[in-house]
Amino acid sequence: MDEIQTIVALAALAxxxxxxxxxxxxxxxxxxxxxxxxxxxxxxPQNTMSAHLSTLAQAGLVRGDRQSRSIIYRADLDRFRAVMLYLLQDCCGGNASLCAPLISDLTPCCAPREAQTR
Incomplete structure (x- = not known):
């Protein structure tokens, strides 16, 4: 992931x-x-959604797979993870204690579904 790819991804989500x-x-x-x-x-409208999906796909955030007559879209979580990691690299000038609250806030929201339903 580089700066340009990150900017494109963030612009697509903006x-x-x-x-x-x-x-x-x-x-x-x-x-x-x-x-x-x-x-x-x-x-x-479907044509509007198509344009939005195209922008997200060009940014690498979604991918579409043809299944019969439909295209099934999925989030590209690996790409999204790479964008987030790029933003967090060298977080707070290398002072890990400054990033600890952010990482702590992110951890509970990302529990696997099996763990969330228990």
């Missing part, structure tokens, strides 16, 4: 429909969501 779409795709991992269903859930 629009409300794309951010809602990406968050919805993250929620639906690993199953993904068909493009038409995404448009319905986010309440935008």
């Amino acid at each position: 629009q409300s429909t794309r951010l809602r779409t990406f968050r919805l795709l993250v929620e639906r991992e690993p199953d993904g969501i068909a493009a038409g269903e995404l448009a319905r859930l986010v309440d935008v």
Whole structure:
């Protein structure tokens, strides 16, 4: 991950429909969501959703897999992780204690689904 790739990814997420779409795709991992269903859930026309998905895909944040007549979209969590790690590299000038609260806040939200339902 480099600065340009990070800027492209962040720019793709810097629009409300794309951010809602990406968050919805993250929620639906690993199953993904068909493009038409995404448009319905986010309440935008299909052609508008297609443009948003194209922007997210060009940024590497989503990928689409054709299944029969539908394209199922999924969040690319590896790419998203790389963006977040790029932002956190050399966090706080190497002072780990300054980043500890951030890391602590992130940890509970990312528990595996099996652990969340227990």
